Amino acid sequence: MNIEEVKKYYGEMLRIRRFEEEAARLYTERKIGGFLHLYIGQEAVAVGAVAAIDLKKDYVISAYRCHGHYLACGGSVRAGFAELLGKETGCAKGRGGSMHFYDVNLHYYGGWGIVGAHVPVAAGMAYALKYRNSGGVVICFIGDGAVNIGPFFEGMSLAALWGLPLVVIIENNYYAMGTPLHKTAPVEDLSIRALGFPVARDTADGFDVFAVKEVVARAVERARSKNQTTLIDVKCYRYRGHSMADPGTYRTKEEIEEKKRNDCILKLERYLDMNGYGDVIEEIKSKIENEIQQGLQEALNDPFPAVETAEKFAYVED
Amino acid sequence: MAVIQIREAIRDAIAEEMRKDDSVILLGEEVGEYDGAYKCSRGLLKEFGPHRVIDTPICENGFAGLGIGMAFLGLRPIVEFMTFNFSLIAIDQIINTAAKARLMSGGQLKCPIVFRGAGGAAKQLAAQHSNSFEHFYSYTPGLFVVAPSTPYDMKGLLKTCIRDDNPICFFESELTYSLKGEVPETEYYIPLGVGDIKKEGKDVTLISWSKNVHLALRVAEELQKDNIDAEVVDIRTLKPLDTQLIYDSVRKTNRCVVIQEQHEIASFGSYLAFIIQRDCFDYLDAPVEVVSSLEVPMPYSFVLEEYVFPSVERCKEAVYKVCYL
Ligand SMILES: Cc1ncc(C[n+]2csc(CCOP(=O)(O)OP(=O)(O)O)c2C)c(N)n1
Ligand SMILES: [Mg+2]
Numbered sequence: 001m002n003i004e005e006v007k008k009y010y011g012e013m014l015r016i017r018r019f020e021e022e023a024a025r026l027y028t029e030r031k032i033g034g035f036l037h038l039y040i041g042q043e044a045v046a047v048g049a050v051a052a053i054d055l056k057k058d059y060v061i062s063a064y065r066c067h068g069h070y071l072a073c074g075g076s077v078r079a080g081f082a083e084l085l086g087k088e089t090g091c092a093k094g095r096g097g098s099m100h101f102y103d104v105n106l107h108y109y110g111g112w113g114i115v116g117a118h119v120p121v122a123a124g125m126a127y128a129l130k131y132r133n134s135g136g137v138v139i140c141f142i143g144d145g146a147v148n149i150g151p152f153f154e155g156m157s158l159a160a161l162w163g164l165p166l167v168v169i170i171e172n173n174y175y176a177m178g179t180p181l182h183k184t185a186p187v188e189d190l191s192i193r194a195l196g197f198p199v200a201r202d203t204a205d206g207f208d209v210f211a212v213k214e215v216v217a218r219a220v221e222r223a224r225s226k227n228q229t230t231l232i233d234v235k236c237y238r239y240r241g242h243s244m245a246d247p248g249t250y251r252t253k254e255e256i257e258e259k260k261r262n263d264c265i266l267k268l269e270r271y272l273d274m275n276g277y278g279d280v281i282e283e284i285k286s287k288i289e290n291e292i293q294q295g296l297q298e299a300l301n302d303p304f305p306a307v308e309t310a311e312k313f314a315y316v317e318d
Numbered sequence: 319m320a321v322i323q324i325r326e327a328i329r330d331a332i333a334e335e336m337r338k339d340d341s342v343i344l345l346g347e348e349v350g351e352y353d354g355a356y357k358c359s360r361g362l363l364k365e366f367g368p369h370r371v372i373d374t375p376i377c378e379n380g381f382a383g384l385g386i387g388m389a390f391l392g393l394r395p396i397v398e399f400m401t402f403n404f405s406l407i408a409i410d411q412i413i414n415t416a417a418k419a420r421l422m423s424g425g426q427l428k429c430p431i432v433f434r435g436a437g438g439a440a441k442q443l444a445a446q447h448s449n450s451f452e453h454f455y456s457y458t459p460g461l462f463v464v465a466p467s468t469p470y471d472m473k474g475l476l477k478t479c480i481r482d483d484n485p486i487c488f489f490e491s492e493l494t495y496s497l498k499g500e501v502p503e504t505e506y507y508i509p510l511g512v513g514d515i516k517k518e519g520k521d522v523t524l525i526s527w528s529k530n531v532h533l534a535l536r537v538a539e540e541l542q543k544d545n546i547d548a549e550v551v552d553i554r555t556l557k558p559l560d561t562q563l564i565y566d567s568v569r570k571t572n573r574c575v576v577i578q579e580q581h582e583i584a585s586f587g588s589y590l591a592f593i594i595q596r597d598c599f600d601y602l603d604a605p606v607e608v609v610s611s612l613e614v615p616m617p618y619s620f621v622l623e624e625y626v627f628p629s630v631e632r633c634k635e636a637v638y639k640v641c642y643l
Pocket of ligand 1: 065113114115116142143144145146149171173175176177242
C-alpha cells in the first residue's frame with residue numbers, strides 16, 4: 001500500500017464519518033428534520049470508487065444515502081451541514097435536504113429519493129458523454145434493495161444495448177430498511193443480475209478502500225476505452241439504523257459488532273500506527289475535526305432562505 | 319402558405335430544431351425505422367442517423383429517465399410516448415425526477431426535455447388506451463403542459479418547447495394527426511402561455527384545448543342557428559396558462575362553458591371553472607359550466623363511447639343553461 005494513498009483515504013473516510021456523527025447529533029437535538037440516512041460503515045465504498053475516477057470528466061450520482069458520495073467528490077462540509085439545517089448556503093440551497101445533496105460543479109449529480117429511478121438517469125448521462133465523445137464515465141451508486149425494481153432493469157438493459165460508459169455500484173449492505181438480503185434476493189452476489197442484460201460484472205470488499213478502488217478502476221477503464229457497462233456488487237454494512245427513526249430490532253448487536261471489527265477506517269488507522277505514523281493520525285484527525293467544527297459553526301450561523309423565495313427554482317426563469 | 323397535416327407540422331418542427339442544434343435528440347418506441355407509430359417522424363432517421371433518432375425498446379420508465387439524464391448533461395431530448403396512456407409507466411420519472419430536479423438541487427440542475435405524444439382517446443380503443451391525463455402533469459409544479467389543436471400551433475409551439483429549458487409535456491391527439499391547416503414557409507415560434515381566440519363571438523365563451531377545440535368550433539357553428547354568437551378560446555398551453563385571454567373573453571360575454579375530454583372530478587376544466595368564478599365573479603351572468611367525459615372508464619362499443627364523450631348536444635345544452643334558455 002502506498003502510504004500517501006493510505007493517508008489520503010484515511011482522511012477522506014474519517015471526514016465522512018465525523019460529518020455523519022455530527023449530523024446524527026444535530027438530528028437528536030432536533031436541529032435537522034425529515035429523514036436522515038447515515039453512511040457510517042460504508043465510507044470505503046464512496047472513497048474507493050471516487051478515487052478510481054477523474055471528476056474533471058467523470059460524474060457521480062447516487063440515492064438518498066448520499067452524504068458520503070457528496071463528500072467523497074469533494075463536497076463542502078459547511079454546505080453539507082447547511083443543507084441539513086435547511087439553510088440558504090446549503091449544497092442545494094436548503095431545498096433538497098439530507099436525501100438530495102448536489103454539487104454540479106464537482107460533477108456530483110445527487111441525491112435521489114425514489115429507489116432505482118436514478119439508474120436510467122445515470123444511463124442517460126452516460127449517453128450524453130458518449131454522444132459528445134467526452135471520454136467521461138458515470139458512476140451510479142444504488143442499494144441492494146434497488147436491484148428488484150423496474151427502472152433498475154430498464155436502465156441497465158438500455159446501457160447494455162447501447163454500450164454506455166456506466167459503472168453501477170451496488171452498495172450491498174445486506175439490508176433494505178429492515179428486510180434482510182435473503183428475503184429480497186435468491187443470491188448474495190447481486191452482480192449476477194449483470195448476466196441477463198448482459199453487462200460486465202465484478203465484486204469487491206466494501207470494507208477495504210483499496211479493493212473498491214481497484215475493482216472500480218477496472219470497470220472505469222472498460223467504460224472509457226470500450227464503452228462497456230459494469231455492475232459491481234460491493235459488500236458493506238451500515239452500522240446505524242436505516243434512518244434515524246429506525247430502532248434496528250431486525251438485527252443483533254453481535255452482528256453489528258462483528259462487522260465493526262472489520263471497519264474500513266480503523267484498518268487504515270492500525271496500518272498507519274503499526275508503520276510508525278502515529279503522529280500523522282493525530283494530525284489528520286485534528287485537521288478534520290477543525291474542518292468539521294468550523295463548517296458546522298458556519299452552517300449554524302448561516303441564514304435560512306427568505307420565505308419570499310419559496311417558489312424559486314420551480315422553473316428555469318429566463 | 320403550405321397546407322400540411324399536424325403530423326407533418328410536428329415532423330417539421332423537430333427536423334428544423336435538429337438541423338439547427340445537434341443537442342436535439344428524438345427517442346422513443348418506433349420513432350426511427352417505423353417513422354413513428356403515427357408517422358410524426360417520417361424521414362428523420364435517414365436524415366439524422368441512429369444516434370439522434372433513437373429507436374428504444376419498450377421501457378417507458380427507462381427511456382424517459384434516460385432522456386432526463388441526457389438533459390442534465392446538456393442535450394435537448396424529445397421523448398416520444400407512443401401515446402400518453404403509456405406515460406404512466408414513466409410518470410415517476412416525469413413527476414419525481416424531471417419536474418423536481420431543479421428545485422431539489424437549488425437551481426443547479428436544468429432539465430430541458432419534451433415528453434410528447436398522443437393524449438386522450440382515439441376511436442374505440444377501449445379503457446386502457448383512452449386516457450386523458452393533462453391534469454396529472456398540469457398539477458405538478460416544475461412542468462409545463464402544452465396541448466395545441468392546429469398544424470400552425472403545433473409547429474410553432476413544439477419548436478418553442480424544444481428550445482425551452484424546462485421539462486414539458488406536449489399533448490397531441492391520435493384523431494387529429496391528419497388534420498390539415500396552413501403553416502407559413504418561414505420560421506416562426508409561438509410563445510408558451512399565450513392562448514388564441516379561434517372564433518370571435520359576444521354571447522358566450524367556449525374554452526377548450528387540443529382536439530376538443532374543434533368540437534367547440536362545431537358547437538359554435540350550430541349555435542348560430544339559435545342566434546347565439548359563441549367565442550372559442552383555445553388555451554393552447556395549460557401551463558403556463560393565459561388567464562388574461564380567458565378573463566377578457568368571459569368579461570365580454572359574461573357566460574362560459576369549458577369543454578374537455580377529462581372526467582370532471584379534479585380535472586383541468588374544473589380548475590378553470592374555479593379560477594373564472596373567483597376572478598370574474600362580478601361579470602358572470604351564470605355559473606360556469608364544464609362539459610366532461612362521463613364518470614366511467616371508456617367502454618368499447620361506439621354507441622357507448624360517443625355517449626361518454628362530450629358531444630355537440632351536451633355542449634349545446636350547457637350553453638343553453640348558462641344563457642337561461
Ligand atoms: C420506489 C421506492 N419504494 C420505497 C421507498 C422507501 N424506501 C426508502 S429506502 C428503502 C430501502 C432501500 O434499501 P437499499 O436499496 O438496500 O438501500 P440502503 O438504504 O441500504 O442504502 C425503501 C424501501 C422508496 N424510497 N422508493
Ligand atoms: Mg441496503
